[in-house]
Amino acid sequence: MDRIDCQKLEQYFNQIPGLLMIDTEGIVFYINDQCAKYLQVNKEDFLGKYVKDVFPETKMIEGLEKDEPSIVFYNSFLGIGISMHVPLYEDGKKVGLAEYDVVQHSERLYELSDSYKAFLDQELKQLAGELMTFEGTKYTINNLVGNSDPMTELKEKIISTAKTSSTVMITGETGTGKELVAHAIHNLSSRRKERFIKVNASSFPESLIESELFGYEGGSFTGANREGKKGKFELADRGTLFIDEINQMPLSVQPKLLRALQEKEIDRIGGDKPIPVDVRIIAASNENLEPLVEEGKFRRDLYYRLNVISLYIPPLRERIEDLESISRSIIDELNAQLGKSVNEIDRDALEMLKQKRWHGNVRELRNDIERAMNFAVGNIIHKEDFQWSAGEESLNIKLPDLAEAKGDRLIDKARDDAEREVIIKVLEYFGNNKSKAAEYLNIARPSLYRKMKRLGIDQEGR
DSSP, X not given: OOOOOHHHHHHHHTTSTTOEEEETTSBEEEEOHHHHHHHTOOHHHHTTSBHHHHOTTOOHHHHTTOSSOEEEEEEETTEEEEEEEEEEEETTEEEEEEEEEEEOSHHHHHHHHHHHHHHHHHXXXXXHHHHHTGGGOOOOGGGSOOOSHHHHHHHHHHHHHTTSOOXXXXXXXXXXXXXXXXXXXXXXXXXXXXXXXXXXXXXSOHHHHHHHHHOBOTTSSTTOOTTOBOOHHHHXXXXXXXXXXXXGOOTTTHHHHHHHHHHSEEOOBTOSSOEEOOOEEEEEESSOXXXXXXXXXXXXXXXXXXXXXEEEOOOGGGGGXXXXXXXXXXXXXXXXXXXXXXXXXXXHHHHHHHTSOOTTHHHHHHHHHHHHHHHOOSSEEOGGGGTTTSGGGGXXXXXXXXXXXXXXXXXXXXXXXXXXXXXHHHHHHTTTOHHHHHHHHTSOHHHHHHHHHHTTOOTTOO
16 A cells, blocks of 8 residues: 555544544644544534633643653543543644543443453563562572481582682582572572573584574674674673583583683674673583593583582482472472472372482472372372382383294384383273373373274273
8 A cells, every 4th residue: 555545544543532633732623533423522613723622621732741642541521531642743843732542431441450450460470470580590598408418518518609709510410400509509699689691501502502602793694683692691790600511512612611711701703802791600510521521522621610619419319318308398389380289298108209219310209299299189199199100110011021022023022011011000090091091191092092002902901
């Protein structure tokens, strides 16, 4: 639509609620049909008249004094309404004011008020969540549950570490809570009011990790933002930068990371001058870096620069006496998330959990408890609720007859027998309810039926 004729423009204007225009003297030079109908007047009675003479309640004269759009509220014989004042300019000079209605009827205002209240409630809930997790700092040392000797020693080291700005290396198996420890250090430190920025070295391809850490100048490569982009180091200035899975950091990026640690300045990609940064680095690795150094997969000088303070998080199996208190803490947290009211875990269940090897540590324990809570009846978790969380301990899988199978058939048959036994036990546990069994196995119901058919399991689950 290249051109709009005056007739069409008038049609469009007449669809705007309460559109009224005055010049700088307050004389009405335009009123649309909708406004005239709403005010119950003839357009001819308004045009060329001083606006207050024909519309005494108007606030347009006061609006002429403002140079920016503004909101005004009316309470007249027509009810409560909300209008917008928009200054009119021609060649940079103010020539008048336009007013149009946002809300014309009181009942609409009440609807708007209710909708706005609901919107604000939602936004405030989200804001509250964001404040609690500001820049990812949602954990404190109080979230480190356990009073075993290893945990007591770890907490003491965290408190001491937080008093300095030295680089920290956190090691521990997957699921032990390395990020939680990093949060605790930051929230106890003098930097706690500044940003906590985190980055996972394994989350980005080698071609992107450098720009993610150090940023880039606009137009420095194809697809780059025109204005450029700050990297994690700049975002964490005066705060803390947590680099998780540092063992996955590409060798090509390690020299630049070392320079940032030593010189306390970074170079953006495409930049021509260094940028000073004041950042405390906390790194984490789920494997020992020393063998990687010996294999040439991690720079020795960077390893020494990172390993100023070393914190080791013991696996759950080395502090099994903490399992009960950790379990109860997890239950309290999950109650709020899942809308449950579980308040107890029985002794048999705890004893069973203490027998597990916990290769996935606290993360695995949390997953098991969450699953058990979903299937628990009442407010107590029993041993039976963990039957399908106990992993290999809950299944007694037999090898196929070696005389009947060999080579690839042996592996296929072992896999099929194990899958068949799992499905039969799950169906039995849920009273042959296919929907619950499929949900528990995290597969679609049609997929469950196909597996049952392939494995020779009848509709009765046998």
